[in-house]
Ligand SMILES: Nc1ncnc2c1ncn2[C@@H]1O[C@H](COP(=O)(O)OP(=O)(O)OP(=O)(O)O)[C@@H](O)[C@H]1O
C-alpha cells in the first residue's frame with residue numbers, strides 16, 4: 481500500500497444475523513421451512529482510502545452503518561468479504577464509555593486504561609492531564625463509573641483516550657452527550673490533534689462539527705456510500721436528507 485495511505489477499504493461487506501420476521505414458533509419453523517435467523521447486509525461493498533493526516537467525516541441517518549464501519553476498521557468486526565488495511569495505530573473512542581469498567585471508579589479506570597496504553601501507573605502527569613481535561617472532581621473520580629451521568633462518562637472516556645498517542649483517532653458521536661462547554665473544548669482538542677498531523681475518522685450528527693474538523697466526508701445510506709467529497713459539500717447533502 482502507498483505509504484501516504486493509512487486506511488484502505490476494498491469492497492468491504494459486513495452482515496449480521498438477525499431474527500427472521502414471520503418465524504415465531506417451532507410450527508412456523510417446520511411448516512414454513514424458514515431459518516429463524518437471516519443474514520442482513522449492514523455494509524455493502526464499501527471502498528475508500530484515507531490519507532495520512534487526513535480527517536474524514538462519516539455522516540448518515542441513524543442505522544446507516546457508521547458505527548459498524550468504524551468497528552470494522554478498528555478490527556472489532558470481521559467483514560464477510562473485502563479487505564481492510566490499516567497502516568498505523570489507533571485510539572478508538574468507538575462509543576461513549578466503551579472500554580470503561582462500570583464497577584470500577586474513575587481513577588481505577590484511568591489506571592487500567594493507561595496501563596493498557598503502555599503508560600506507567602506512576603506517570604502522575606498523565607492522570608493529572610485526564611483529570612484536568614475531564615473537569616471531573618476528585619470526589620467524582622472516586623465514584624464507580626456506574627454512578628456517572630452519561631455526560632460524565634463521555635468526559636472521562638474522551639479524556640482518557642487523549643492519553644493514547646496513536647496515529648489515528650477514531651471518534652464516534654463523542655459530542656452527543658457532553659454539555660456545550662465540553663463540546664467546544666472537544667472540537668478544539670480534536671482540531672489540535674489534527675494540526676499535529678494525525679489522521680481522524682469522525683462520526684457525528686452535527687454538520688458544523690464535521691465541517692469544522694474534517695477535510696473530506698462520506699455520506700452513508702443503508703450501508704452504502706452515496707456521496708463523497710469535501711466535508712462542507714457532504715454536510716449539505718446530509719442536511720438535505722431531512
Ligand atoms: N451486533 C449487531 N447485531 C445485529 N445487528 C446490528 C448489530 N450492530 C448493528 N446492527 C445493525 O446494523 C445497522 C447499522 O447500525 P450502526 O450502529 O452501524 O448504525 P449507525 O449509523 O451508527 O447509527 P446511529 O446514528 O444511530 O449511531 C442497524 O440496522 C443495526 O440494527
Ligand SMILES: [Mg+2]
Nearest residue numbers: 546547548652
Ligand atoms: Mg452509531
